[in-house]
Amino acid sequence: MYRSLLLVLAFSSIAVSESIIKTLPGFEGDLPFKLETGYVGVGKSDDIQLFYYFIESERNPSLDPLMLWLTGGPGCSAFSGLVYEIGPLIFDYANRSGDIPALLSNPYSWTKVASIIFLDSPVGSGFSYAQSSEGYRTSDSLAAAHGYDFLKKWLIDHPEFLRNRLYIAGDSYSGLFVPIIAQKISDGNEAGQEPHMNLNGYLLGNALVDENIDFNSRVPFAHRMTFLSDKLYKKTEASCNGKYLKADPSNGQCTENLKVVNKCMEKINLPHVLEPKCGRPLSWKPNALKWESIPLEENFSDFLLSPIRQLPEPTCRLYKFLFSYIWANDRRVQKALGIREGTIPEWVRCNNSLAYTHDVFSTVAYIQKLHEKGYGGLIYSGDHDMLVPHMGTQEWINSLNLSISKDWEPWFVDGQVAGFSIEYSNSKRGMTFATVKGGGHTAPEYKPKECLAMIYRWLAYYPL
């Protein structure tokens, strides 16, 4: 208490603006949880204003862990993770009677067991913005640095959470930030920097952790899913020597085989291979094997500008995403959230036009170091995702040569196999890898009940 007080005094010049939100347009009555939103300035003279949603644990905020959640992209808003994945609100898709999308409580919110900061990061995502065009220029390493700075300042501003166990978490592209932020915290703690953060571990869901390994694994994954025949896969593997990414163009046999492989994979819906691919995904590029081609999510800008807003087919998952565009761009919503007027032209779920430099290609070494230092890791994979397939994740985990403390076995929810898990030991805390059976790229979006059970058990140190 004394120490926290000191910290507040020491950093009292930090510019943090925040407000407690009691109600939200679209949600009937008072919010049944404590929501705070705000901005934290990071970067040179707080040029960059990172927006966050903080939701206290609905169980016991003083004892429950604190989680920083980053959504992928890069450029996807934290609100997407909140409303489509693990937060306490979900849209009421059946009800479209009001003049704003209706919101309901999510019974499988991870805020049932943890307090969560949903951070719009990097700058340019969601409601985060920069006060100069220079500030908008960002990269993997800058995004990680800003995430760390954000957390430091946020904790100074919220010293009552300094003693809670802290987890850095995220999915998809944030696999390139999460381990770096965790490492920075660990280093900062060791260097005696204030505030000391009670880092306990990290979480990664279908995370991009090693570009080469993860993208390369799409080809063997497609084979496992029967999208490639045994013969085609074997000859492609042989001719390309198992390297499908940036394949040598002078290797004619490999190039030729990859063309056929691409033909088999290109019309598959990557985030969940059994779901239909939605019509006209404007920003999706055809070549599924190149880096540039990671589908950067839907592009609804055309839709929002069009005078007649024709909804995509309700059978299509993009339809669900549309609700967030309408909701988050409503003036009443932005007022309620405390969004500063004129700071962003339009809220998009995923911003495809960041001024972004991709400069981190693997965070495997960070994860290894975190493991050695005794930080716990939960790494989970929806097993029907072809964007970042579980096979790549398992491959980089295997490359760490960790010793197994609990070997591969099923984990259960309601007596059903929810997936499979394996645990790797450490003198302090180990690493758990878990598949989510039938899950897609963002596993909690597809298997909410199973994923809440998973996170509840893991945070409580129970086996899955």
Next chain:
Amino acid sequence: MYRSLLLVLAFSSIAVSESIIKTLPGFEGDLPFKLETGYVGVGKSDDIQLFYYFIESERNPSLDPLMLWLTGGPGCSAFSGLVYEIGPLIFDYANRSGDIPALLSNPYSWTKVASIIFLDSPVGSGFSYAQSSEGYRTSDSLAAAHGYDFLKKWLIDHPEFLRNRLYIAGDSYSGLFVPIIAQKISDGNEAGQEPHMNLNGYLLGNALVDENIDFNSRVPFAHRMTFLSDKLYKKTEASCNGKYLKADPSNGQCTENLKVVNKCMEKINLPHVLEPKCGRPLSWKPNALKWESIPLEENFSDFLLSPIRQLPEPTCRLYKFLFSYIWANDRRVQKALGIREGTIPEWVRCNNSLAYTHDVFSTVAYIQKLHEKGYGGLIYSGDHDMLVPHMGTQEWINSLNLSISKDWEPWFVDGQVAGFSIEYSNSKRGMTFATVKGGGHTAPEYKPKECLAMIYRWLAYYPL
């Protein structure tokens, strides 16, 4: 015409009873298709009375192909194939107001493109019965012989269908009858037996064709589906030398590994690995790797006898199956179908207690011969079935060393990848193998629209 007439005269002593059904309890109004039901006597002095449902093509019965459809088990009623897979009727699960399950039209019925005989075979299945206890003793080879006799007699009785293209078809366990019946027809035609049948080919869906190959493939399939880790799979493969069925009990390493493998697989729902396993499947035995353990479907006898009929959970697929028990055991239904009174004690979807000898273990050689003779084959696999996985099917197809005429590529329905197909050539007609993406053991039950498109195109000689 003259020839047909002659045949009718020649075989006029054949005992076939049949009736045309205009209405059915549970279906509002007249049936929008022509349904005939009846019995055909086979075996010694027609001791065995095989019951069938014949539905004329809803398009052009005089030109459209004729299909004999056998449902698996052994012992599953043809009505199961009719109402849950490819027939023109489906239960109205949402509506339970009447005193009998309501029936609706199935927009994806295969009778849109073919006339289909749904045969209750072998004896003891559905409404088929024997007039002596001796007659009930049957086997794979007897079932095939009776199926052939049935068809001969049925065609003599329906000479107007003698010129239609004829296909022998079925799924699951009927993979052990279908190729034999087709072979008998081919042999009969060559031997000049009457009636000459216009056999064109055969269809097999997730069919048991080679017991060793098909069941063995469950282990590599489980690996591909991420139910086994790479390490566990590799060491099991090595220690068991790739033979998981009837593994040598003196091979301790293999036995030990298979125990772990079993632990990973035993709680998975075999007919569709992503669906939940229903509660208390009374007749399902635990060991998924032994022959005796093929889940012989649900056992609702207890349910039917119980004074309080408590329905299984609606989320469970067994719930759907229950409708057929109530419907087919209703006296009004049996009267409408022309069921002979007192012939069977109770209709069950799948009869687990046949007096049955399993005496055919592979029909691969039959299929090879049919291919050589130029009969077309459509072999399809729902790719999420672990009862008879697509990998086993592909393995025995590969063992035939056929030449490929159209290599592996996706096939589409509504612009979506519906699965992948490959064609093998022959001077006359080839063999097509197709996966049904996301389909389970009975693919049309899971992917009706895609499967109708598949059968429509294949019967029309179009590429899938």
